[in-house]
Amino acid sequence: MAVSTVSCTSGVKTTVAINSNSAQVTIPDKIDFTFHVKPILSDRCFKCHGPDKNAIEGGLSLHTAEGAYIALGKNKDHHAIVPGNLEKSELINRIYTSDESLLMPPPESNLVLEEHEKEILKKWIEQGAEYKTHWAFIAPEKPEVPKIKQANWGNNEIDQFVLSKLKENGLAPNKKASKEKLLRRVFFDLTGLPPSVGQIEKFVNNNSPLAYEQVIDSLLQTQDYAEHMSAEWMDIARYADTHGYQDDFERIMWPWRDWVIHAFSKNMPYDQFVTYQLAGDLLPNANAEQILATGFNRNHKITFEGGVIPEEYRVEYVEDRAVTFGTAFLGLTFECARCHDHKYDPISQKEHFELYSFFNNIDELGLTPGGAGKIPKPYMTITEKEKNGVLSFVQMQKTEMKEIPVMVMNEMEDIRPSFILNRGVYDQPTTQVYPNTPQSILPFPSEYPQNRLGLAKWLFHKDNPLTARVAVNRFWQRMFGNGLVASSFDFGNQGSLPTHPKLLDFLAIKFREEGWDTRKILKYIALSATYQQSTEVTKELQELDPENQLLARAPRLRLTAEVIRDQALKISGLLNREVGGPSVKPYQPSGIWEATTGGGGGSTATYVTSTGKDLYRKSLYTFWKRTVPPPSMMTFDAASRDLCTVKRQETNTPLQALVLLNDPQLIEASRLLAKTAMDVHIEKSDQISFIFKQATSRDPDEEELHMLDNYYSSMLEKVKNKGIGAEDYLSIGAFEVKGEYSKYKLAALALTAHSILNLDETISRG
Structure with missing residues (x-):
């Protein structure tokens, strides 16, 4: 079977025969560390020779040039890598040896280097073994837009980047989708609902060159758009209507959800949207809206179980906030550095707890006394006064409560000290640490306050290499099914490489320079010829690019769990378009809650189906019990909401057919x-x-x-x-x-x- 690797940085390739199986492997003429070498080292070597200084074997670290070139052994008389010299590079001897006691990776690791991977490492050393900083930790620079011409194709810069890559690989873009299919696509992507028959016919009969752009503009102004964007944010924010754990008592966080809808409805700039959620309470003269937004940080699970150790759970709450920050805004797996230095990324355990310390200074308890019905502090109370003022978007008229308590953030006056926890265990503090950020990403400016507001400023610093990239990658994922970095949850060494790195940087800089305008960047993507392609695929294209990484066609995507239900409600005329307010309980198999309740009683012991119009509200408003999420939604791969989720699983199972039937x-x-x-x-x-x-x-x-x-x-x-x-x-x-x-x-x-x-x-x- 023929195997090929295609250079992401060079169109020049050489073909070599590997061993006796005569498989032909395409090895790039110029080996690039980022795209060709580091994925091999990260997968096969970093576990024992990576960033975790406490797990380095033989004194060899392969994640930096300094560590890789160092003299080894008692006599310091040999080297793993000597740039340009294969004979003196012990790494080459070890990967090719037939002696299992010397072979690398060792047989007991169950890791194996393929022959073409050995050839890449060999050629890399021959060419000088050049190291580069991980691409995601280098601040994006505005790339030059390729000047590629294709008759009657291309609407904006996106298309030039895509076309350049297609040309490199001998491919051409697909034809444009039919007007009906294009309208259906953009309706679902921007609003989560299908177009009506009338809207389809009007668009098909409109021959104006501006017709499609006018549709996009109108969709971006709808409440449906705001709600659809909010539905995705619920996964990221791990929103639920219960606390989780055992009895899983009900909590009130829906006013925060109303705020998210409000923020998307008014097209709040992304930097402001995130800053309010991270640190709205720390803004000068913070108002009720800014404080309410910080409920984002409190959406984590909270226990009410008697007998637990309160400090153990309080530490877990802080950990959840820190890890959510890392996943949602940096695309990094900070949880991997809780117990030891990160095995793959340059994040030390010390840096993990320095980030942790930003979220460790609110007056909260690991176990709230009083059981069901008690509100874990700190919280704010929304009254009619706030409702008639700055919080007019909170739909209090849909509840009989006169005052609504919502969990938020509130800094303690006396700063709680933070420590590195030995092996991440709550009762084993070691060295004290102070709020700081990983040096490999961006040093924390000394002029910034050492609190969550300073962290938000750091996040949107012009030199932060990750914030804009991670955000636009999720927008691309929304419109194409996969991001330009497929692992939208991991931009680190173990994550996917960007398929179009220059396009990603172009979009990131555009998003930042144009005021972090979410509507504007989504419109820009939707207007591209790349987005408007047909989904049709030839046999040749299926073989050359089965995952559509080169974007020679539009992806064919299944609707999300929420959208499948909402579509049925919309086209049948059942959909209730009310916005905001408390969650509702549509149809669900009987007895599920009773079978899993811990016996604590309360409103989550028995599922009571809603009545009247509440049965037909959008799935965004479906009551979410953490221990028993809506079963039909889970069958269609909805996130459990236990943790921050930026990309859902994609499965096909018989259960999905049974739900539909x-x-x-x-x-x-x-x-x-x-x-x-x-x-x-x-x-x-x-x-x-x-x-x-x-x-x-x-x-x-x-x-x-x-x-x-x-x-x-x-x-x-x-x-x-x-x-x-x-x-x-x-x-x-x-x-x-x-x-x-x-x-x-x-x-x-x-x-x-x-x-x-x-x-x-x-x-x-x-």
Whole structure:
């Protein structure tokens, strides 16, 4: 089997035969440390020869040039790497030796170097063994935009970067998607809802060159956009309506969620959006909105279990805040440096606890006395006064409570000392540390206050190499399914390399220089020809680039758990568009909460399904119990909300098909779709076409319509012959269909609609 590696920095390649299996491996002419060598060293060597100074074997560190070139042994008479000299480089001897006692990596590590990887290391040393700082820790510089011409293709700089990479690899961009598919795509990406049939027809018939841009502008101004952006932020902020742990009592944090929606609705600049959440309480003359925003830091789990050691859990809360900061804003795995120096990234245990100390100075308890109903301090109380003032966006009218307590941040006057914890254990403090940031990223400026506000300033310092990159990478992930760095949660040595590093830097600098404007950068991406490509894929392209890293086509993505449900509500006419307020409880299998409750009672002991319009609110507002998250959403890979999540898993399981076939919400939506189709069309084929277009944003072709017509006929036969109980099927769900309808025809058409809602095309973005 042929294996190839393609240089990210050079189009010049040489092909060599490796061993007797005659596999052809493409080795770049010029070896680049960042893209070719470091991934090998990080995967195979850093565990014993990496940044963790307490785990270095044989005195050899391979993560820096100084450590790699150092003289080794008692007599300091040999070297692992001698630039330009293979014979004197012991690393080469060790990776090629047949003596298992000397072989590296050692056999017991279960790590193996492939032959082409050995050749890369060999060629690298021959070429001088040049080391480079990890790409993500170098501040981005505005790259020169490639000047590549392609007839009738390319709308902005994004396309020039993408086209340059395609040309390097002998590929061309795909054709533009049809107007129907493009509209469906941008609607889902920006609002989480499909376009209506009327909106599709209006767009298809609008031949103005500005039509698409006008659609984007209108979508970015909608409340749907603000809510859709907020849904993703709930994962990042690990939002839930309960505290987690054992009895998992209810908490009130929905006013903070209302603030997030409000912030996206007014297009709050990203730097302000993040600063409010990290340190709003520390801003000069902080108002209630800024303080409420700091609830971001308090969304972590909190225990109410009797018998726990309070300090142990208090330390866990601080750890969660620090790790969330690292994941959400820096794309780094700070948790790996809690017990020892990071094995792969230049983050020491000392630096971990220096970051920890920024979040260690609020007056909180590891165990709140009083049990269910008690609010862990510190918290603020929202009253009618605040509601009628700066917090007018908080939807208090949807609750009977006159005062709403919400957990927030509030610094203690006497600073709590922080220590390096031996092996990360709460009761083993060692050396005292003070607020600081990792030197490898950006030294903490001495003029900044040593608190969370200073940390926020550091985060948005012009020389911080990560903040803007991590943010725009998530925006790209939203629009393309994967970020330019696929591991959006890890920009470190073990993370993915950027597929288009110069494009990533271009976008990061653009985002920063244009005022951290989220709407503007999303519009810029959506306007690119790269985004507007068709999803069609040739056999050749599937073989050359199966993961679509080169972006020669648009990705075909399944809708998220929330959007699958919201789409069904929208197209059936059931969707309740109310914004904000307390969480609601839509359909869920009975008995799940009771089976897992710890016996503590309270509002989370039994699931009480909402009634009326609350049943049909957007999934953003679904009550989230940490120990038993909404099962249908979890089946479709929703985050558990236990920890900060910036990228969800993507799975395909039989359970997903079972949810689509049996979820009462989808069955109920199918019934309403069928009713509406019967109201507006007389002919059966027109009714089926109406439902199909509502669900897929296009008309069915002749073959599809014929198949669905046959399916309808078979379902009609079944319900008439009692193979399916029409009345039972039509009674699923709370919404009643009123009017004179043949129960047999309604049931048959509802079953047909249900099948359409199960189509892969229906639950895909395009």
